Amino acid sequence: MGQTIIEKILSNHCGQSARANEIVVARVDYVMGQDGTAPLAISAFHEMNGKDVFDPSRVAFVIDHSAPSPNEGVSALHKLMREFTREKGFRIYDIGEGVCHQLIPESGEVGPGSLVIGADSHTCTYGALNAFSTGVGSTDLAGGLISGRMWFKVPETIRFVCNGTLRPGVFSKDLILYLIGDVTADGATYMSAEYTGEAISALSQEARFTIANMAIEMGAKAGLMEADETTFDWLSRFTKRQFIPVTADRDAVYADVREYDVSKLEPQVAKPHQVDNVAPVSEVAGKPIQQAVLGTCTNGRLEDLRIAAGILAGRKIHREVRLIVAPASRRVFLDAMAEGVIQTLVESGAAVVTTGCGPCVGTHNGVPSDGETVISTANRNFKGRMGNSKAEIFLASPATVAASAITGEITDPRKFIK
Amino acid sequence: MQFNGKAHKFGNDVNTDYIISGKYKFKTLDMKELAKHVMEDLDPGFYGKVTAGDFIIGGTNFGCGSSREQAPLAIKYADVSAVLAKSFARIFYRNAINTGLPVVECDTGQIDQGDELTVNLAAGIIENKTKGATIPVKPLPAVMIKILNDGGLAAHFREYGGFNFD
Ligand code: SF4
Numbered sequence: 410m411g412q413t414i415i416e417k418i419l420s421n422h423c424g425q426s427a428r429a430n431e432i433v434v435a436r437v438d439y440v441m442g443q444d445g446t447a448p449l450a451i452s453a454f455h456e457m458n459g460k461d462v463f464d465p466s467r468v469a470f471v472i473d474h475s476a477p478s479p480n481e482g483v484s485a486l487h488k489l490m491r492e493f494t495r496e497k498g499f500r501i502y503d504i505g506e507g508v509c510h511q512l513i514p515e516s517g518e519v520g521p522g523s524l525v526i527g528a529d530s531h532t533c534t535y536g537a538l539n540a541f542s543t544g545v546g547s548t549d550l551a552g553g554l555i556s557g558r559m560w561f562k563v564p565e566t567i568r569f570v571c572n573g574t575l576r577p578g579v580f581s582k583d584l585i586l587y588l589i590g591d592v593t594a595d596g597a598t599y600m601s602a603e604y605t606g607e608a609i610s611a612l613s614q615e616a617r618f619t620i621a622n623m624a625i626e627m628g629a630k631a632g633l634m635e636a637d638e639t640t641f642d643w644l645s646r647f648t649k650r651q652f653i654p655v656t657a658d659r660d661a662v663y664a665d666v667r668e669y670d671v672s673k674l675e676p677q678v679a680k681p682h683q684v685d686n687v688a689p690v691s692e693v694a695g696k697p698i699q700q701a702v703l704g705t706c707t708n709g710r711l712e713d714l715r716i717a718a719g720i721l722a723g724r725k726i727h728r729e730v731r732l733i734v735a736p737a738s739r740r741v742f743l744d745a746m747a748e749g750v751i752q753t754l755v756e757s758g759a760a761v762v763t764t765g766c767g768p769c770v771g772t773h774n775g776v777p778s779d780g781e782t783v784i785s786t787a788n789r790n791f792k793g794r795m796g797n798s799k800a801e802i803f804l805a806s807p808a809t810v811a812a813s814a815i816t817g818e819i820t821d822p823r824k825f826i827k
Numbered sequence: 828m829q830f831n832g833k834a835h836k837f838g839n840d841v842n843t844d845y846i847i848s849g850k851y852k853f854k855t856l857d858m859k860e861l862a863k864h865v866m867e868d869l870d871p872g873f874y875g876k877v878t879a880g881d882f883i884i885g886g887t888n889f890g891c892g893s894s895r896e897q898a899p900l901a902i903k904y905a906d907v908s909a910v911l912a913k914s915f916a917r918i919f920y921r922n923a924i925n926t927g928l929p930v931v932e933c934d935t936g937q938i939d940q941g942d943e944l945t946v947n948l949a950a951g952i953i954e955n956k957t958k959g960a961t962i963p964v965k966p967l968p969a970v971m972i973k974i975l976n977d978g979g980l981a982a983h984f985r986e987y988g989g990f991n992f993d
Binding site: 432434444445446448449452456457458461474475480482483486508527528529532544545546547548549551555556558559560562564594598599628630645683768771772776789790793794796797814 | 840842845846848849850852853854855856868887888891892893894897898899900913916917918921924925926967968969970979980981984985988989990992
């Protein structure tokens, strides 16, 4: 009987043949914490009588969620993180370096076959590199820091086969929103998602990250893709390290196999206040917005900024709209500057904030007011997510966000794309 | 472990932003302070309505969303004795066990707001005293029972210096 990708990666890390529903204790290749979770992990580390981290070269903390610090409470937590990393001798990515889920892939430390835990639910993003990476809480993070190991229930897998070709103006964000709407917010709970098919193969590496990033929004533990030339080309920009790709066996056992033809897909939006509350953009077009957000670990990469700039070039955003841009990393920011993308965005009226999470999680950088509507490229639209439970958040692709920023209402981006 | 208390009922997909909003969790490591804001976007003033030992009752997918461990901790520090739901999101479920908040999978359709419950975790039985009914409980995986019995993952590590499930 064959194995799925995740069964193989876990087998390679636990020294036995791992099968769905078994519990294994596995070696981890990389461990990450961010400023929302690391401080509590430091407390747990001490409570566990931790002395050193298992391998300082395989561990990093990232200050991205509230960066730079908006108040003294957060400043104290950031300081705690800085001191801990200095004492234990491992890397900290400080303010302005970027969002954890962009930085860890860019570090070249993670690739096909890796096993990663991160104390952030969107750690599943690296599945786009054929790695099993998953989110854990602070106590698990502390356990991982100390032991370099973690226990897992080997998940069953749902295979998403995406056939056909995305039409112009329709992006990987639209596809993943559609899939989440289809399987629902808990349709893949405790499971792994494998994304495959010609529509996935045709995507750039950056577009693939968007899909893997949102696996958690269907409840999944991981969202994995096979590695191909696109993957290795992307990785070669960041590392010389060789990774061995992990493929699913032909006779692997799946909990479900779902086939889609993406050719007729329209741009999609997730309506408030649930990520699986998905509709084609035509259904909500015309809804006035006051704030637009371009960035986050879902869609803050160079390609995303380029797509938005392509639409905003030579145009101004609507006078009643604020457009907030947070590049996903310093490298993305620099590349976007070198290409003139940032110039275009700023000329159109965008406010660029520090690279990192931006206003995604409601701690700073653009908290909406009561009764306001936001359209964002982020991955969550829960009530209060951006810091105000009386605001509404719609999720969409960078193209839809850019188009909506111009018109001041939710807009099908194909209006601006020839 | 046996708990007695009242049911505070919520719907499906109660996410971690509702349990404790990001705007509070980033500010402090003082869990007692965070607990004052638990569930406030769904039920303003919820903290004041809880009597020690009460239960939070959810539908499906309780605790979906972020990996913030402040979510189970805020519930625990609000003196809620356990969360009962039809199903849980996986990171929340792990975090709850790791931090010693009992989470119980069961058919919460048989529990209404304000019902008086007795939950016996060892025996795996929930008694709904208001309705005079018993509700069966889905048992936890052995690894989780071990962690709970050890007093949470930190205590487990103190005892064994690492993971030990043999
Ligand atoms: S950008 Fe948003 S979703 Fe991504 S890690 Fe930051 S807060 Fe979380």
